[in-house]
Amino acid sequence: MASKAFGIDFGTSTIKIYKKGQGIVLDERNIIAISNRKNVIASGNDAFEMYEKAPANIEVSYPVRNGVIADVANMLSLLTHFMHRIGGSKRLSAADYIVATPTDITEVERRSFYDLIASSNLKVGKIKIVEKPIADAVGAGLDIMTARGVMIVDIGADTTEVSILSLGGIVLSKLIPVGGNRLDDAIKNMVKRKYNLYIGDKTAENIKKKLACALTTVEASIKVYGRDVVTGLPTEMEVSSSDVYDAISEYMFAIIDAIKIILERTPPEISSDIIDSGIYITGGSAKIFALDQLMHKETDLKINICPDSANTVVNGLGRIMEDHKLDSLADALRPKTLVN
Numbered sequence: 326m327a328s329k330a331f332g333i334d335f336g337t338s339t340i341k342i343y344k345k346g347q348g349i350v351l352d353e354r355n356i357i358a359i360s361n362r363k364n365v366i367a368s369g370n371d372a373f374e375m376y377e378k379a380p381a382n383i384e385v386s387y388p389v390r391n392g393v394i395a396d397v398a399n400m401l402s403l404l405t406h407f408m409h410r411i412g413g414s415k416r417l418s419a420a421d422y423i424v425a426t427p428t429d430i431t432e433v434e435r436r437s438f439y440d441l442i443a444s445s446n447l448k449v450g451k452i453k454i455v456e457k458p459i460a461d462a463v464g465a466g467l468d469i470m471t472a473r474g475v476m477i478v479d480i481g482a483d484t485t486e487v488s489i490l491s492l493g494g495i496v497l498s499k500l501i502p503v504g505g506n507r508l509d510d511a512i513k514n515m516v517k518r519k520y521n522l523y524i525g526d527k528t529a530e531n532i533k534k535k536l537a538c539a540l541t542t543v544e545a546s547i548k549v550y551g552r553d554v555v556t557g558l559p560t561e562m563e564v565s566s567s568d569v570y571d572a573i574s575e576y577m578f579a580i581i582d583a584i585k586i587i588l589e590r591t592p593p594e595i596s597s598d599i600i601d602s603g604i605y606i607t608g609g610s611a612k613i614f615a616l617d618q619l620m621h622k623e624t625d626l627k628i629n630i631c632p633d634s635a636n637t638v639v640n641g642l643g644r645i646m647e648d649h650k651l652d653s654l655a656d657a658l659r660p661k662t663l664v665n
């Protein structure tokens with residue numbers, strides 16, 4: 326890696342950038358606000374402020390969906406903006422880029438991360454791709470170069486990625502379209518059905534952060550503001566943790582089912598390693614209360630919720646950039662050869 330290098334985790338809800346030698350230099354909502362279909366008026370956290378509040382001529386959108394780049398033009402604008410903000414776009418010397426991509430995606434989807442950086446107007450040296458579960462495990466502080474098998478589950482915003490690693494490679498990986506956003510939607514629908522109240526995505530996310538619990542052991546409630554479905558007037562209601570549990574539990578079980586499916590397919594020698602060390606849980610949605618208890622109850626395995634769980638992928642990219650012994654974990658994709 327060149328002396329100047331950046332590691333990027335293009336998450337569905339947040340983008341995180343690690344600068345070699347400095348650590349995480351950017352952690353912002355991966356969202357853009359555009360007016361009249363062409364002018365960028367806000368990016369990242371500033372655009373998130375406008376989300377659900379903007380007039381019709383301003384479109385506020387997330388360019389990454391289900392872990393892959395769904396809107397290349399807007400992602401490119403955001404990348405350029407963020408790199409400019411952190412001083413990475415200065416044209417003095419080229420920087421290397423290392424990007425984490427989900428494993429269970431198509432080659433075309435994987436390549437789009439490479440092409441995004443290659444086609445930007447940044448001064449680019451080498452571009453390398455790291456499988457996201459590998460970056461995740463390295464960021465969680467696990468030694469994945471040994472023959473000891475590891476199970477890592479990243480519960481993000483749009484996706485959950487369940488993976489088994491051994492000897493610095495991926496043995497199995499499954500990406501399911503369930504994450505924090507599904508929980509927010511379920512909470513929104515429940516509040517509308519049960520309380521006749523329309524609430525926005527941000528309110529739903531706040532309810533989740535305060536009340537979402539994987540078990541029914543905790544009882545709490547909070548006041549929620551929204552618009553009455555019948556009268557159309559602004560109203561306040563009290564939403565309880567048991568309502569939230571009823572709304573979200575099926576998705577937590579969908580994640581547990583994906584874990585069980587991967588466990589069933591895991592080679593027996595690796596299974597015995599997992600019995601010893603347990604399952605490692607990362608991603609922002611790992612912070613749901615009592616998730617470890619529910620997972621332990623359902624799998625009978627030790628559950629390790631990683632500290633700073635939303636940043637394990639980008640921290641892993643950082644360690645891979647800083648530590649030469651981990652060089653082999655990053656792949657250089659070749660530029661596309663055009664077939665006539």
Ligand SMILES: Nc1ncnc2c1ncn2[C@@H]1O[C@H](COP(=O)(O)OP(=O)(O)OP(=O)(O)O)[C@@H](O)[C@H]1O
Nearest residue numbers: 336337338339481482483484505506608609610612
């Ligand atoms: N305290 C919390 N309790 C529950 N969920 C939380 C908490 N803090 C953050 N989250 C959720 O974590 C998710 C963001 O996590 P993360 O940053 O890992 O996702 P991402 O990398 O952007 O998405 P993906 O990996 O799916 O592309 C959001 O859905 C957010 O609501």
Ligand SMILES: [Mg+2]
Nearest residue numbers: 336337481482
């Ligand atoms: Mg993520």
